[in-house]
Amino acid sequence: MNASIQSINMPKWGMSMSEGKLVKWLVSEGDAIKPGQEIMEVETDKITNVVEAQDAGILRRRVAAEDETLPVGALLAVLADASVADSEIDQYVDANRVVAVDADGETSLISKIQVDGRTVNIMDSGGESDKAFLLIHGFGGDLNNWLFNFEELAKHERTIAIDLPGHGQSSKDVGDGAAVNLIAAVDGVIDALGLKAVHFVGHSMGGMVAALAVIGRPAVAGSLTLLAPAGFTTPVNEAYLASFIAADDRKEMKRVLSDLFAEPSVVTRDMVNDVLQYKRIDGVNAALGLLASNALKAPEAGGLAAQLSGLGCPVRIFWGAEDKVIPPPQSDAVYAAFDISVIDGKGHMLHMEAASDLNAAILQQLATD
Amino acid sequence: MQLSKEQLKLAYQRMRQIRVFEDRLHLEFTRGQIPGFVHLYAGQEASAVGVCMHLTDQDTISSTHRGHGHCIAKGCDIDGMMLEIYGRKEGLCGGKGGSMHIADLSKGMLGANGIVGGGPPLICGAALAAKTLGTGAVAVCFTGDGGSNQGTTLEALNLASVWKLPAVFVFENNGYAESTASHWSVSSKQIVKRADAFGMPGARVDGHDFFAVWEAVREAVERARAGEGPSLIEATTNRYYGHFEGDAQTYRAPGEVEKVKAEKDCLVHFRKRVTEAGLLSTADLDAIDGEVATQIDQAIEKALAGTLPTVADLTTDVYVRY
Amino acid sequence: MPKKTFKQAITEAHFLEMRRDPRVIVMGEDVAGGQGASGEADAWGGSEGATKGLYTEFGPSRVLDTPLTESAFIGAAVGAATQGLRPVADLMFFDFIGVCFDQLYNQAAKFRYMFGGKAVTPVVVRAMIGAGFRAAAQHSQCLYPIVTHIPGLKVVIPSNPYDAKGLLIQAIRDDDPVIFLEHKLLYGVTGEVPDDSYTVPFGEANVLREGKDVTIVALGLMVQVAMDAAKELDTLGIKATVIDPRTTSPLDLETIVESVEETGHLVIVDESSPRCNIATDIAAQVADQAFHALRGPIKMVTPPHTPVPFSPVLEDLYIPRAEHVVTAVQATVPAKKKGN
Incomplete structure (x- = not known):
């Protein structure tokens, strides 16, 4: 797997969050992304917030669609340098699309x-x-x-x-x-x-x-x-x-x-x-x-x-x-x-x-x- | 005899108040001044007063559609009752209850009740509250020969006995459930015979005789207050008017009521008894008669002058909070 | 937060309120169980065990077994409520309301009004409702429309453990007579329930999810049916709002109307018999108040107008299912493209 490929995943905001809805994309495929840049709005049953990029790179793929509800951890977007081939991006998306979530993970922190x-x-x-x-x-x-x-x-x-x-x-x-x-x-x-x-x-x-x-x-x-x-x-x-x-x-x-x-x-x-x-x-x-x-x-x-x-x-x-x-x-x-x-x-x-x-x-x- | 002179005066005053109150309502009803159903208690005064002389405001009674006498005997305000019967805002229930639902919980009067057999289960609850809270109060259920045949009444007798409640069930057998004679409708003929079936003591007394009622209830109330459980009392009485005002009473034999009035009237009986025994003088009793006549006249005047409820009153008092 | 079953939530509400307020008493047939028998005291703790343990902690003066005598003990609960106690009476199956109804609708419900606002009757009558127990026609009905009809009564129908506890505590603290109805099939359902005492107010609907295409209103067991249908509708591109009124009297019509004004479509799922039930009531009131907002017919999902049948095959056909709700929604909401 190409180490220069970075994912943006459905965040987990608070204990009760198990899924979130992608409300709106704030960037387009091909945009150069800086760390901290707002990528999308995500709505949970509690609150709507923006997801920000942790890493720099080109936004190569918007994996999730607007209005789509996805579990915590689900792959939402892929960032990579321009040098990474589209086929590698496709492979990465296919391999990482499905996520397993430990639903009670945070409960044990209490x-x-x-x-x-x-x-x-x-x-x-x-x-x-x-x-x-x-x-x-x-x-x-x-x-x-x-x-x-x-x-x-x-x-x-x-x-x-x-x-x-x-x-x-x-x-x-x-x-x-x-x-x-x-x-x-x-x-x-x-x-x-x-x-x-x-x-x-x-x-x-x-x-x-x-x-x-x-x-x-x-x-x-x-x-x-x-x-x-x-x-x-x-x-x-x-x-x-x-x-x-x-x-x-x-x-x-x-x-x-x-x-x-x-x-x-x-x-x-x-x-x-x-x-x-x-x-x-x-x-x-x-x-x-x-x-x-x-x-x-x-x-x-x-x-x-x-x-x-x-x-x-x-x-x-x-x-x-x-x-x-x-x-x-x-x-x-x-x-x-x-x-x-x-x-x-x-x-x-x-x-x-x-x-x-x-x-x-x-x-x-x-x-x- | 353990009644003081003041108690005797009070008993006579209350019986007299009931009589004049009811006689006057009978008259005013024919004038078309009073809305709805009115069921008069005249003739049965010794029963209500003979029972309630043993009770305080902490003791609870439930009553029937024929409830004016029980209200007065339990100390409800006569002006407030009259205003209620006339549907006025100042009435005991704000004009929302009327003759059949007069209540004053502050006096332990849990309401006249339009449902025959409605009261007995409620009185189990009042007695249970007294027992659980340890207030020493008793609860008394007034019902009649009609009510004695209701399932609710029989269930209540059983429950009161099973739970050993401080309750007294008073059956005022006035001979008729609406137009139907009690010797036909009550299978046991005497309601008192049912007491044994529910494991409680019973007594049958002449309901025209204040002293007989008073004595029987004294024992029942003492038993209840001592935690020994419920009792049943059957008071045989007669009503002087129809089931309701307007009832032509064709089911009664000619002269039946007149005969009772001549031979058994409770007020006449009481006067005779206390004057002959030298407990009260005729002058004492006449003075009460005069006061009561004035009081009821004034109650009618106040009722007629009372305020009519408005549309704002229509939707209040349904819930404490909704 | 701890997870508890619906039944545990009910039991816990009893314990907490009985500890908090010595005026709270419990009565009914077998609420302790074994009264007068030579075996165990507190043998049953209620026909479903929901009051188990109360007798041991609070004793016979506050946990009262009764003979089979619904008129007398429901009436006694009502009478005691007027005299300073706060009784919780267990009627067991709500189908038994027929043998004590007078004490509820002519007595408890009317006192405050008939007596000019001077009576307070804080009584709770608990009972089980609903089909699915193979208990046939006399132990399976959802008769809440009958009590909802009566001014002076409040009617509560919890659909989950959290609400069950909070609504029961509210019911016990409430100064009006409350009919508290528990669907038999919910007793085993689990959910997050705080250990503390808390209340859920009456007349405040719970909005379980929000969607812009259709408003689905459901009560009791039907709430889960509606939620299942909403999930299915998601896959068809139809986004549903699901509202649980929680109490039918008072009814939070405002929340329903506000939602219908957004969605334009209303489907009501009601397990009670179809004539003069909560579905017809809500339908009529929404049509009366928000006809302008409706963009399709109001649909009602109910059982057929029959008694509840015994044979499991028939009973399963009787009870509304998610697919019925989906069909009803599709009959009022125009077809959509996925992801629309």
Whole structure:
């Protein structure tokens, strides 16, 4: 097999994805492709996203057709140099068209850790390494929010995503709702897994939790990557929190979730259903209410920036220019003091909306060790 | 005799209220003021009051299509009842139930019931709730000779006995199910004979005699409250009016009702008994008669002045949430 | 997420709600089983074993076996509901509704309205529905249209384990009388069911898949039939939306109408007898509200207007199948080229 032939396959975005539909080709056969270039749009029952090229080459074959639904791993396109013969491409397509998928593969990555009587659910790519990425989702989210990031990061380093208390499959008990309850869960996971060098990645409220965890125990912090962190300079949009908690039907939930994205059409019916199913678990709305009125309203939740300056580990911060939930900071002084990238045309869910840029940036943090 | 003077006054007042309430409805119905079906309880007052004098608001009763007497005996608001019968918004059920469905759960009145035999299973449930929640309450089912032949009633008697529920089943045998005589329709002739078949004690009392009813029910209620299970009471009574208002009652022999009124009227009997025993004076009783007459007059006036429900009321109260 | 059977989901909902709320009681014929007999207590745990274990944990005051006396115990459940308990009564086969119907439609359903909004009757009546058990005409019917017809009752027909648990918990917490109907052939079906307590609200249809060519509405066991048909239709180039209303009262007509406005075609799959059933009801309401959106006739896939037959050969012919749904869709959606 010619080593210069590269495939583009149906990605696996999150645990429940078993197949995806190719919505639209964004390139034509014969186009010269650069790494990171958007190749096609793929729709799952949860979300629509673009598939980007990992490698450079000529797009020699569009194997899948628009509107076609294919299993995870299925061959979608073939890249190769111009020097590779068409017959070799045909052979490659014939040999690689069919894929076998381990449907339950990721389920085995899920485990539960007991911390102070609370169950903390995590997804751990595994291994013995005491160095790892630790991904912490935001308010109302869960570890599946990292569906476009987890696999990519895990290719390079042990990666652990956590369900914070009150979220996902973790206990719904958040104590009095103060941040310390969430930080305790994060610390508990770090201790239980014996991690020594943690590259924290936190989104929104999870950013605040990651930052406070690092401040609390700088010794384990390898780096800190914050995506639209809560409380950095301003508190979270209270109206958003209130409407997220209050929403109890699909229409209202969809409206609320649309505020998370620069492009509201990415909010699918299934994404709405998933959030509603979560909110309809006993104790969830109460937990969210406590977090909204305590963790996210604490004095430190308005001025994390001040506490973060002078930390020993590298800190990188990303913001979507169109973030409606926590808009980017306005003060020039903050931009002078921190490494902040504001990404045009993206909203609050940067790790989903700008996944490949973010993944690349997060991986760079490994180089700082 | 263990009834205090105040209790005797209350018993007489309630019986009198029922009588005047029903007599007045009979009159007003002929004037075309009252919509729908009305089934009057006049003549049977001693039964309802003799039973309910043992009950508090925590105890539950179920009633029948002939339910006004049970409502008054259980302490339902008379103005609210009259407003309901006239279909007014201020009625006990907002004008949505009417004569056949007057209820006030805050008084333990689980509703008059348009379905003969509808109440007995429900009263098993009320008794079960009292037993499970340990409230010490009892549940009393009023039904009649007609209801005694319903499968639901027989099932309820069996279940109450099997579950040993704090329930009392009161069969007011007024001699007729609609136009059909009970000595023809009730195979056992006496309903009380059925008690034995369901493994519970039974008593047959003269339903015109407040004191006889009161005494029999005292025992049944004590038994129920003590956790010893259900009892059956058959009270033989007579209704002074037809099955419903407008019933020409051609199935009754000429003079039948007049004879009962002359010989067995419960109010007359009560007055005689308490005055002869020196428990209450004629003046006491006359005073109550006067008050009740005024009260019912006023209830009619209030009912006529009540508000009619509007289209907005049509679709509310179907569900708690839909 | 843990996988559980439909029956386990039902059992779990009972346990969780009985632990949460001491007012919740369970009653019915054989809900524990063996009452008064000399053998094992909790011998059956319900005719299908769905309430097994409740008696052991909650005891005879909260798990009540009854004589064979549907009128009395359904009525007792209704009466108890008015007096502060939250009973779950197991009627076993819904075909038995005939011997207790008065207590449901004249009593439970009417109290709130007749009593001017002052009564609250939080009773749940569980029962099995559906053909496919070789149980013949008196143990196989889908009689939910009869109760859907009655104002004051709510009617729930779960089609999968997740919904079964969430809808049953909602039913037990609901302040109105709820008829909760379980298709016998679903008990063994597995699906993801969280361990936590959660609710699924009434009157919110589940959209199982979205396609632009036709809207298929199906209930209970028929949801899987509709999904199978939708897969088959995919190969014919017809993309189907499949909607499971989950509750027939309240009915989420809005979701159905919105979908029909997009697809222009409606097929309803209903296992109940064809006259005055849920299919005819939805068809009529969609025609009334969204006739402008329809680009073809509304098609209904139902059994024939016969009792449910016994012989397996006949019963299999009786129950709607995916191929019937495909044919019905093809009768309203114009033929398409593959991949269109």
